[in-house]
Amino acid sequence: MQHVRLMLMAEDLPRASLALAETAQFHPDTRPPEEQALANPPGRDYRETFAMARSRLDKIARILELEDSPEPGQTRVIDHDDLAALNQQLGTLWEDASRLEEDFRRLDEEERVLREQEAALENFANLNVDLGALKRKTRFLDFYIGLVPRENVSRLEGAVALAGHLLLHFLQRDNHAHVVIIGPSGEREKQLASVLSSAGFQALPIPEGITDKTPEQLEADFRARHQALEARRGALKQRLVDLRTKHCEQLLDARRMLLLAEPLVTLDPSIHGVKSLAVLCGWVPTRAIERLRENLGAHLQLPFALETRRPTAAERPLVPTVPTHNRLLAPFSTLVKQYGIPQYGEIDPTPLFAVTFLLMFGMMFGDVGHGAVIALAAYLARAKLKNFAAFGMAAGVSSMLFGFVFGSIFGVEHWLPALWMPPLQDPITLLKVALVWGIVFIIAACSLGIYNRFAVGNIQGALLAPHGLVNLLFYLGFLTGGWNLATRGGFGLWPGVIVLGSLATLAVHQWRHLSGPVGEKMLVVFIETLDTVIVYLSNTLSFLRVSAFSLNHAALAIAIFTLADMLGTFGTIVTLILGNLFILVLEGGIVMIQVMRLQYYEGFSRYFSGDGHEFAPLRFGEVKKLRS
Amino acid sequence: MSAAAHAYLNTRVSVMSARLLNPDRANALLGLALPELAERLGLQSVIEDQLSAHAKARAVEQALMQTLLADVAVLIRPMNPAERALLLSWARRYALFNLKTLIRGKLYHLDPGEIRKDLYDLPPGLRLARDELFRTENVLELLRVLERGPFSLLARQAREVYEQKREPFALEAAIDQQYYNDLVRQTMRFQGASLQPLRRLMGALLDRVDLMWMLRFRFAYGFSPSETFYQLVPSPRLLHRERLLALVNHENLRQLLDALPEPLAARMADAGDLLEVQRRAVAHQAEETRHILTQSASGVARALAYLMLREMDLMLLFALLQGGLLGLPPDVIKSAVDPHAFGAANGGGALAAAA
Numbered sequence: 007m008q009h010v011r012l013m014l015m016a017e018d019l020p021r022a023s024l025a026l027a028e029t030a031q032f033h034p035d036t037r038p039p040e041e042q043a044l045a046n047p048p049g050r051d052y053r054e055t056f057a058m059a060r061s062r063l064d065k066i067a068r069i070l071e072l073e074d075s076p077e078p079g080q081t082r083v084i085d086h087d088d089l090a091a092l093n094q095q096l097g098t099l100w101e102d103a104s105r106l107e108e109d110f111r112r113l114d115e116e117e118r119v120l121r122e123q124e125a126a127l128e129n130f131a132n133l134n135v136d137l138g139a140l141k142r143k144t145r146f147l148d149f150y151i152g153l154v155p156r157e158n159v160s161r162l163e164g165a166v167a168l169a170g171h172l173l174l175h176f177l178q179r180d181n182h183a184h185v186v187i188i189g190p191s192g193e194r195e196k197q198l199a200s201v202l203s204s205a206g207f208q209a210l211p212i213p214e215g216i217t218d219k220t221p222e223q224l225e226a227d228f229r230a231r232h233q234a235l236e237a238r239r240g241a242l243k244q245r246l247v248d249l250r251t252k253h254c255e256q257l258l259d260a261r262r263m264l265l266l267a268e269p270l271v272t273l274d275p276s277i278h279g280v281k282s283l284a285v286l287c288g289w290v291p292t293r294a295i296e297r298l299r300e301n302l303g304a305h306l307q308l309p310f311a312l313e314t315r316r317p318t319a320a321e322r323p324l325v326p327t328v329p330t331h332n333r334l335l336a337p338f339s340t341l342v343k344q345y346g347i348p349q350y351g352e353i354d355p356t357p358l359f360a361v362t363f364l365l366m367f368g369m370m371f372g373d374v375g376h377g378a379v380i381a382l383a384a385y386l387a388r389a390k391l392k393n394f395a396a397f398g399m400a401a402g403v404s405s406m407l408f409g410f411v412f413g414s415i416f417g418v419e420h421w422l423p424a425l426w427m428p429p430l431q432d433p434i435t436l437l438k439v440a441l442v443w444g445i446v447f448i449i450a451a452c453s454l455g456i457y458n459r460f461a462v463g464n465i466q467g468a469l470l471a472p473h474g475l476v477n478l479l480f481y482l483g484f485l486t487g488g489w490n491l492a493t494r495g496g497f498g499l500w501p502g503v504i505v506l507g508s509l510a511t512l513a514v515h516q517w518r519h520l521s522g523p524v525g526e527k528m529l530v531v532f533i534e535t536l537d538t539v540i541v542y543l544s545n546t547l548s549f550l551r552v553s554a555f556s557l558n559h560a561a562l563a564i565a566i567f568t569l570a571d572m573l574g575t576f577g578t579i580v581t582l583i584l585g586n587l588f589i590l591v592l593e594g595g596i597v598m599i600q601v602m603r604l605q606y607y608e609g610f611s612r613y614f615s616g617d618g619h620e621f622a623p624l625r626f627g628e629v630k631k632l633r634s
Numbered sequence: 635m636s637a638a639a640h641a642y643l644n645t646r647v648s649v650m651s652a653r654l655l656n657p658d659r660a661n662a663l664l665g666l667a668l669p670e671l672a673e674r675l676g677l678q679s680v681i682e683d684q685l686s687a688h689a690k691a692r693a694v695e696q697a698l699m700q701t702l703l704a705d706v707a708v709l710i711r712p713m714n715p716a717e718r719a720l721l722l723s724w725a726r727r728y729a730l731f732n733l734k735t736l737i738r739g740k741l742y743h744l745d746p747g748e749i750r751k752d753l754y755d756l757p758p759g760l761r762l763a764r765d766e767l768f769r770t771e772n773v774l775e776l777l778r779v780l781e782r783g784p785f786s787l788l789a790r791q792a793r794e795v796y797e798q799k800r801e802p803f804a805l806e807a808a809i810d811q812q813y814y815n816d817l818v819r820q821t822m823r824f825q826g827a828s829l830q831p832l833r834r835l836m837g838a839l840l841d842r843v844d845l846m847w848m849l850r851f852r853f854a855y856g857f858s859p860s861e862t863f864y865q866l867v868p869s870p871r872l873l874h875r876e877r878l879l880a881l882v883n884h885e886n887l888r889q890l891l892d893a894l895p896e897p898l899a900a901r902m903a904d905a906g907d908l909l910e911v912q913r914r915a916v917a918h919q920a921e922e923t924r925h926i927l928t929q930s931a932s933g934v935a936r937a938l939a940y941l942m943l944r945e946m947d948l949m950l951l952f953a954l955l956q957g958g959l960l961g962l963p964p965d966v967i968k969s970a971v972d973p974h975a976f977g978a979a980n981g982g983g984a985l986a987a988a989a
Contacts, residue, residue: 054747058746061769065769100771104771104772104774104775107778108774108775108778111778111781155787155790157787157815160875161863161864161866161867161868162864164863164864164875164878164879165860165861165863165864166860167860167879168858168859168860168863168879168882168883169858169859169860181787197858197860197861198860200858200861201858201860201861201864203794203804204804204807204808204861204864204865205864206790206794206808207794208794
């Protein structure tokens with residue numbers, strides 16, 4: 007990976023952004039410039055205009071329910087004038103669309119009020135009130151019938167009381183209350199009007215001629231009003247369709263233009279400069295530098311300079327890491343990413359993860375039949391699982407291969423000759439294999455971790471950090487001593503020296519990095535040192551689960567066959583089917599979790615920092631060909 | 635909340651309460667020049683930045699508010715959902731400030747960049763759907779967006795107010811009402827040992843707010859009694875509904891202050907103008923809040939009391955810094971704040987800027 011610094015004239019920025027996006031190998035570096043003089047970035051107007059145009063387009067597309075995506079087309083440079091003109095057009099169009107949206111909202115509101123009016127009149131009909139009398143305003147009395155938000159009723163009641171009026175709350179629907187306000191007409195009418203408006207009062211007028219009409223006629227009136235509203239809604243919908251049809255192409259063009267303008271906007275935080283000079287920094291894979299230079303040379307109209315250099319030691323944490331592109335490894339890469347992204351220079355753990363994951367899964371769930379079911383299920387569900395189908399199939403195949411090793415098919419161990427031995431034949435040997443596997447895994451993980459720290463220039467970390475070289479020495483000494491103890495009855499001098507020496511080194515290192523009272527430091531150092539011993543011992547034993555689960559698999563199968571033997575033919579069939587399903591789903595799930603646990607905690611935590619960040623180059627979707 | 639969580643929260647509040655200003659510390663701050671004060675608060679970079687005085691004041695306010703919100707984040711961790719919701723609702727006023735800024739900006743067609751500068755940067759738990767609201771291009775669109783979210787009722791009411799009155803005051807009053815109503819409603823849902831101290835705390839807050847609103851609406855804006863009453867949110871303590879109904883009918887400041895219930899009446903005995911009333915009302919609230927902080931056993935009430943006092947302290951600091959940034963003479967700045975209120979048993983008056 008190389009750090010590149012592109013110096014160019016500000017007016018060439020749109021072209022440069024397209025050239026960089028087309029190459030799809032430029033990861034922007036957003037750090038502020040070292041030179042103070044370059045602190046005035048050009049192109050802020052461009053970003054603001056783009057943001058406004060994009061926002062307008064999104065809003066219009068939502069209102070007009072525009073779902074089409076633009077067809078791939080030829081690229082062209084979108085300068086600020088083009089963008090400003092587009093923004094202007096979209097502004098006019100947005101006003102039309104927004105007015106339409108507001109009209110729909112008003113229509114909804116009118117419809118709501120009409121429904122409330124119907125409900126109010128129905129309620130009055132039940133109360134046997136003379137609505138004609140309420141409609142006639144007298145010289146002495148004011149009537150207000152309407153809706154207020156439910157939570158305002160109490161305060162409004164007090165407020166109208168102060169104006170000498172009475173509030174009657176007669177119906178509640180949703181969040182609104184139906185109220186009648188009655189009081190003397192006169193000078194307080196004006197202040198009451200102001201209060202009503204603050205309270206969000208909506209009048210519910212009593213229809214004309216209400217006293218002269220029969221209920222059927224009133225019902226017909228309301229029906230007619232609903233129909234009128236529906237007719238207006240239909241007209242509005244038609245206007246919406248017309249607007250969409252009329253401007254569809256224009257909006258798709260706008261989308262294309264914004265797609266082409268987007269790379270420059272994405273680059274904006276990494277553009278610095280002064281007056282007409284712009285500086286653009288980023289990270290580019292070494293192999294792509296020449297292609298980038300050629301592409302820029304072909305498309306920029308004004309002179310430019312492209313400087314490249316290797317990242318400095320201090321910059322390493324900032325350098326992006328190119329992800330694994332292997333299609334088969336893609337699902338494993340996704341699982342690795344759940345833990346973190348490898349730092350630049352670190353070994354990508356994905357291939358190692360894939361191999362060890364499959365080995366452990368196969369050993370813990372070794373069965374030709376169950377493995378075949380898993381592989382088949384993953385194959386059949388490949389459309390749904392996408393990348394993970396390969397993962398499922400690989401796990402199934404691994405399970406099948408170990409099934410041949412153990413001679414197990416759907417838990418039956420006498421149909422197939424075992425290439426090695428069935429797990430329950432000699433559990434101790436199986437446990438020993440798991441222990442050796444764990445030791446090899448831990449040593450490999452520590453070695454990788456040490457290498458990775460050396461690779462990123464962290465010498466002290468490689469030697470003294472948790473799972474560093476001193477830790478590894480301790481572990482090797484501990485293992486040798488343990489072996490001596492088991493075979494010869496004594497720990498041995500050299501292993502003892504190595505263990506004590508490495509622990510003392512770690513303790514001194516801890517002590518030097520601790521602050522606080524001496525007692526506290528002693529306590530912390532003692533606990534941390536003890537922790538080192540316990541962690542390595544427990545981590546090694548942790549791998550016993552690899553064989554424990556293969557024993558478990560065989561034992562579960564025996565339990566199911568025993569249960570099936572105790573039942574009749576039908577019961578046997580049902581038990582075998584359900585039992586195998588149980589093994590597949592529950593045990594399969596548990597094994598998967600255990601393997602992940604071993605990988606994350608015993609593996610990744612030793613050799614993988616996971617604090618890198620992914621290479622995310624500037625790119626645009628469909629558009630392929632650059633035209634200046 | 636479990637006893638252990640109460641103990642933890644109470645310990646946390648007690649530890650954090652050591653940060654609150656007392657008269658000595660407040661007086662010491664008053665004597666500091668702007669650079670010294672900024673250095674003590676870790677705000678040198680803001681003060682030294684090449685920005686306008688307004689922009690610097692805004693940055694200072696934002697920094698102080700982040701301090702307060704950091705305390706909120708710490709205190710809500712051990713709380714149960716209802717307690718957490720109450721504290722977040724209290725802190726949500728900053729989100730409502732943003733909403734008011736947006737409404738005002740849209741109403742007066744301000745430049746989006748200018749509006750953006752005046753918005754507080756809030757953590758996700760308190761934030762409005764700011765980007766979507768910010769992208770709106772007029773008040774009606776803003777209200778339509780609001781109607782689609784949790785503020786739908788407020789937006790509908792605001793729309794009616796806006797369409798009839800076309801003034802931001804009515805909208806902002808509706809927002810404030812809803813804010814305080816929500817706080818009271820949430821408080822009254824509590825049961826057990828927390829209810830009483832929370833009632834008292836919220837009562838002190840609303841007594842202060844109602845008194846100031848009542849005086850302003852009646853005598854500064856000339857609202858009628860019924861209009862004034864409608865704008866108030868009855869307090870669960872002194873200025874409850876019936877008392878407000880009686881108070882708003884008074885014809886002048888003196889009559890109204892004399893009719894206040896004790897201890898507010900005694901405190902306002904010789905207050906002659908709104909500024910003085912405000913200082914004393916804030917002092918009353920501070921005293922009540924401090925009482926809850928020191929005497930209550932309820933973790934949530936003490937946490938909220940601490941936050942309210944902390945906010946007052948931060949406002950004092952903001953007043954001092956802002957005065958310095960505007961180049962005001964020290965005696966003018968000192969006249970705006972009264973450090974004797976801090977931790978004093980008799981209250982004595984708090985910072986004017988807090989109201």
